[in-house]
Amino acid sequence: MKNELTNTARTTKWYYGTTSGMPAYFKSIMDMQLAKAFSHINFGGAESGEIFSTIKKITDGDFESWTQAWASTATRVENVARECFAKGHLISARDAFKRASTYWQAAGFFCNYKDPRQYQYRMQNRVCFREACKLMNPQIEVVEVAIDNGKTLPGYFIRADQTNSPKPTLLVMGGGDTFAEEIYYWGDAAHAADRGWNALMFDVSGEPGALIHDPELKFRPDVEVPISRFVDYALSRPDVDPDKIAINGHSFGGYMVPRTVAHDHRIKAAIAYPTMPLCRIGWMGAMNLDPFEPYPRELESVVDMSNSVVRWLLDEVRWAHGMENKTLAEFLDFASEFTIEGMEDKITCHYLNMSSEGEGGAIALARTSIAKMTNCASLSDKMLTAEEGGDAHCGLNNPALKAQVVFDWLEEVLGITQHK
Template identity: 30%
Template sequence: MSILFKDEQFDFQVLRLLGETAYCAADIGEVVSTSNRITEGDYDSWCDEWAKTAERLHGIGNKALAEGHLISAKKAYLRASNYYRTAEFFLHENPNPEKIEKLFDASTECFSKVMELNNPVIKSVMVPYEGTTLPAHYYQINDTNEPNPVLILLTGFDGTKEEFYGLAMTALEHGMNCLAIEGPGQGEVVKKQHLYFRADYETIVTPAVDYLLANESIDPEKIVLWGESFGGYLAPRAAAFEHRLAACIANSGIYDFLGGGINGLGLTREQILTIAEKDPETLNNKLYQITKKSPEFRWKISQGMYVFGCSMPAEFVIAAGKYLMKGIAENIKCPTLVVDTDEDGLVDSQAKPLYDALTCRKDYMLFTGKEGAGAHCQCGAKLIGNERIFSWIEDILSAK
């Protein structure tokens, strides 16, 4: 369905923002008025208008803070952080590092104010990782020091740990502490540390579990892993090798990343990988032709090259070919929920193959456009999504 733009990617990002109103991370009037100033399909216009709105809210937050209106300040900073993230979203096709860094820094600065003003507690933590550290936010229930269940959140192809604010706060409502972590290819890790995606994401999740067990008051029998969007591959992949998890959620499930969204030529994964390796220039030209016709494919290719550290589309195709759950999904031992949506235009027909490959306790959950939740990861319908997914988590944990 079209909301405010004919451009599919612009329109989906608007839906994504409107869904954040459930968490006070956006406001409907701000989203509509800003969108009305944007030129259809123009990345520079998108960036400029969202940056203007973010800067205005940033100023409102500063003024409210100075005057002692702490709740108003927190809410203004939260929306500003999200709008700065949105302004930076389409800048990766021809990356301008200074502009990207300026907007990203402004977004994280605003969110740091949210953390200072928030109750319950949100703290920045660093998870040890291969000679360096990975940034994370830890959300902690205030009223008890007793060991609680904990939810580890993995974002996806383009998300940030800051964007998980609403989902993490929902976890607290359900009696779970929460660790929102960024790994290679994501948020601060790709922009500041220049670490790119890797297929073996257990190398991120295992240190996260180690950190929680060593540093936080959690129930070691109730560690739940949730992967959102591309995290629908990353989380199940990690769960196949990290067996201290009580449950795993793949929202939305991905069995074959290359086959589920990158291949726009109607070829098998074997055919496109062969062309990428033997005749990359021809493949580059063909993929560039598709990007001229499809805004969605244009963004997938440009974003993919940015977060995978690739200089050409064929190089990205080869990298994406490594993200396959064949022969791996069978190793998952914990109960696993595979989430699907019937109008997902970003990752097509990947949840069911993942579900079918699982040999553990498994459940399949379909959200539909008829109920307003058919978009990718239930964007625009987070209340519906969270109600059903957290109920599943509670059922799994109650059995323990």
């Protein structure tokens, strides 16, 4: 098994490489972000024509050209939204605000944390999404939940209907580079209300949406602490059924979900896409290091700085962990604390491990972990394939298929019947 994992544990290929279901317009890390933009189309968060007109202005691997192109599109579409709103065209304004939010999020993605445009563009993503929320029916509620040390984290609550009757509720998280706002489109939140579910989507410490809320909220190994506060919030609402609370995490969320449900048994069902037992393995793979061998202390002279994934890792990811002034080896030391090893048998809820065929080594790694989850109420493993068009990381290239698998599984394990 070690050889199998060693040969496949290269996250450059897991997360950012070209698979048959990816756009394949860019050869760099940009292609993953392009796939994400396309994933917003189903619920009105983007339009293909606007996407194509934008990417024609981008040079592959040139982060600055990406930033400028998306910022130009975002500015134009936001101006349309505000003009429509001023004239009383509220549906048109809502739709344009949703698209502008997506394009601002894309514009800020590759900005260095020292670049003031990063905060500006990422915050404008939030501003536009919240303007759209006010115009939705029912409105999406903006929430802010106290965690610890006097800090709070932002999120959104989507009600299944206008009654206060208790409903099943899905808590939804992204990963290390996502915002709560985008989870509405590809993270199953928008699908929830159609199926009679509430959805609570939120940012976790270290995610970019948390960092623009409070730059001190860096990644922390004990993610179960802030996430359990969102469970507290959900249980405080009369429209939440306490016996039907589920949680869904993507990418880095595949570490956060099992870690949380190992500690918080109020959650009845969990989906990890895919299960990530030790985060250091992923970061080493991204640097083309053997994740199962000791790493040298002088890594800066070893890694390939021409690789766009490595450049992003060295800047953005270390900063989000509060390690921007530390060496790469020190960062990997800290990343070793992000683990669920030894906690697997404490998970007692229903558990679904999801993966996509293009994630390669992540699939094998996840399966070694779930094999240790011997006390789950039930344990399921589902991989989306290239033939199904769901082979990209977290199923980004087929959110509808992903939602079908997630909600059908939830209905079955929690005994929920849809009424015609």
